[in-house]
Amino acid sequence: MRKIAVITSKGGTGKTTTSINFGHAAAMMGKRTLMVDCDAQGSLSLAFGLNGVQGLSDLLLTDRVDIYNVRQNLFLVGSGKSDIYLVERYLVQQADLDYPLARALDRFTGVDIAILDCSPSINIVNSNVLNYVDSVLIPVSMDYFAMEGVALTLKIVDEIVNDSKRNIQILGILPTFFDSRTKISKTILGEVKEKYGDKVFESMIRINTQIKESQLYHKTIFEYAPYSYGAYDYYRFAKEALQKLSG
Structure with missing residues (x-):
């Protein structure tokens, strides 16, 4: 199983949206995909209409968790009902505080890809995530503060x-x-490519209102607007990402 953290220290980059649509695209391509909501805000869970269900925080505190089959080949562990601050206190009390999450999630077998949607902050939960995954995906929005994130x-x-x-x-x-009509998008994209070279995906996600609209109806972009730019961009990105993972 390949384990991917979708993480960035800056909010507003489309991190959770990327987790949602990458997960569904991978599932449509035949990969048994597990998504884990590691953000206390629970946006990934909410996107699939799951609010206030047992999830990651409960798994860490009580060793119990529900796994939801949200689409064909696509499974979700929600953020959980337990208070995230209790989880952080629990993790701090562990002798090896950076590894409890890895031990908890290692029970999930029969999965090709695990996608962990992280919070945009520096905390002990994210530290645990990074001690579990083997790969990191960093979304970056085309705005002025992108490079810092x-x-x-x-x-x-x-x-x-x-x-x-x-x-x-x-x-x-x-x-x-990315908005090809604006100078700032083109400038930031050029700077990101110049600084990070082949770390930058050839694929990019263009600005598309239907991506945001899809979440109002608890749908992925492939369900809500399958012929949109958003669907094309996320499917193309998922193919590129899966090729990198298998290469």
Whole structure:
């Protein structure tokens, strides 16, 4: 099983939207895919109409969890009903505080890909996630503060790698909210490619209102608007990401 953290230290990058549509695209391509909502806000869970259900926080605190089959080949562990602050207190009390999540999630077998949607913050839960996954996907929106978010996220990953002696692959940096009509989108995209080179996906997610609209109806972009730019972009990205994972 390949384990991917979708993570960035900056909010508003389309992180959860990417987790949703990457997960569904991978499932449509025949990959048994597990999504895990690691964000206390529970946006990934809400996107599939699951609110207030047992999930990751309950798994860590009580060793019980419900797994939801949300689409064909697509499964979800929600963020959970337990208070995230209780979870953080629990993790701090562990002798090896960076590994409880890995032990909890290792029980899930028969899955090709696990996608973990992280919070846009530096906390002990994300540290646990990075000690579990083998790959990191960093969405980056085409705005002025984009570069800072990428740099900080890569720094955090490097620190985890150095401390744990684990090998974490940078699956790639995914440009999001690209608008070819604006100078800032073109400028930021150029700067990201110049600085990070082949770490940047060839695919990009163009700005598309139907992507946001799809979440109002608890649908992925492939269900809501299968012939939209958003569906095309996320499917193309998923193919590129899966090729990288298998290469």
